[in-house]
Amino acid sequence: xxxxLESGGGLVEPGGSLKLSCAASGxxxxxxxxxxxxxxxxxxxxxxxxxxxxxxxTYYADSVKGRFTISRDNSKNRLYLQMNSLRAExxxxxxxxxxxxxxxxxxxFDSWGQGALVTVSS
Amino acid sequence: DxxxxxxxxxxxxxxxxxxxxxxxxxxxxxxxxxxxxxxPGKAPKLLIYKASSLExxxxxxxxxxxxxxxxxxxxxxxxPDDFATYYCQQYNSYSWTFGQGTKxxxx
Numbered sequence: 001x002x003x004x005l006e007s008g009g010g011l012v013e014p015g016g017s018l019k020l021s022c023a024a025s026g027x028x029x030x031x032x033x034x035x036x037x038x039x040x041x042x043x044x045x046x047x048x049x050x051x052x053x054x055x056x057x058t059y060y061a062d063s064v065k066g067r068f069t070i071s072r073d074n075s076k077n078r079l080y081l082q083m084n085s086l087r088a089e090x091x092x093x094x095x096x097x098x099x100x101x102x103x104x105x106x107x108x109f110d111s112w113g114q115g116a117l118v119t120v121s122s
Numbered sequence: 123d124x125x126x127x128x129x130x131x132x133x134x135x136x137x138x139x140x141x142x143x144x145x146x147x148x149x150x151x152x153x154x155x156x157x158x159x160x161x162p163g164k165a166p167k168l169l170i171y172k173a174s175s176l177e178x179x180x181x182x183x184x185x186x187x188x189x190x191x192x193x194x195x196x197x198x199x200x201x202p203d204d205f206a207t208y209y210c211q212q213y214n215s216y217s218w219t220f221g222q223g224t225k226x227x228x229x
Contacts, residue, residue, distance in 0.1 A: 035218070037166075045158075045166065047210055052180055059216045062123075082217035095165055108156040110177065112165035 002026040002111040004096050007074055009116030016086050022079040022096030030054070030074040031111075033099035033107050036081050038092035048094070049081065053102035064090075086120045093117050124148050124212050128221035130136040134229040143224045150190045154214040157186055157195045160223075161206045167226035169208075172194065200226070 008020040022034070035050040050059045051068040058070050065112030069082040079096050093115040125148040136142050145155065153173040158166035165203055168177045173193055175179035183198045205228055210221040 044223045045160075045211075045220040047211075047220065050216070050218070061217065072167050100171070105216060106154060106213055107218075108168065108171040108211070109158075109166075110171075112167070114165055 002098060004098065004111060004113035006094065006096055006113045006116035009094065009118045011119045011121065012086055013122050014087060014120055016120070017026075017082070017084045018086065018118060019083070020081040020094055020096075020118070022081075022113055024077045024079065024096075024098070027098070029072075029077040031102050033102060033104040034079045035097045035099060035107070035109060036070060036074060036079075037097050037109070037112075038090075039095070040089075040092045043092075046092075050099070050104040050107070051079070052104045057104055057105060072091060082111075083118070086094045086118075088120050091120045123217050124151060124214060124219050126212055126219050126221040127204075128209055128224050129209055130224060131222065132225045132227060135200050136229045137200055137202060139200045141200050141204075141226060143195045143208055143210075143226075145193045145195070145221050146186075147191045147193075147214075151212045151214035153187055153189050154212055155186075155188070155193050156211045156213065157184075158209045158211065159204075159206045160209065166209065189198045199224075220222075 006025045036048040067085045096113045097109035098111040155173045157170040160166040174186045
């Protein structure tokens with residue numbers, strides 16, 4: 001059974017940094033692209049970032065480009081999202097999501113974690 | 123970026139009703155479309171991929187159709203467990219986009 005478990009969320013001041021982690025199990029982690037998707041309180045879903053199975057290809061939404069960095073450690077079956085220069089509008093639940101193939105292109109998300117809440121406020 | 127527009131935003135229906143949700147893309151995305159169901163406080167769940175392929179374990183009352191820019195999600199006979207919010211998502215490019223969501227409420 002695929003399991004994705006996010007951690008690292010919390011309260012951070014504007015301009016601060018936070019690093020999310022997603023522990024994966026139940027599948028061959030390196031064989032699948034992964035993404036982060038967020039959902040602001042009471043709002044819809046917004047894709048944030050994606051990474052290919054090898055970690056060599058990364059993609060970002062314009063709203064986070066230059067501030068967020070996605071990475072993965074295939075030896076530890078972990079996905080990460082380093083978030084810098086955080087803004088109030090980054091407040092959201094952040095989900096990690098598993099793609100259906102090793103390359104990020106043309107991926108749908110077939111498994112999701114339970115989410116980690118990030119609150120940016122002074 | 124490709125924009126996705128869902129309609130309606132809210133839908134009131136009764137158990138047993140046939141329900142249809144529409145999703146329109148701002149440009150052609152072939153069949154690169156997925157549908158997700160989300161219940162309050164829970165993560166989204168994949169229902170349909172490639173516009174019309176049913177995810178394993180999803181009840182057959184759910185179906186998807188369309189290609190290019192117009193897509194539909196149909197629930198043939200609404201069940202109590204189906205009251206939720208539904209999102210479409212395009213994955214045609216390296217910038218995945220979701221629709222704004224359709225909330226299916228009890229009439």
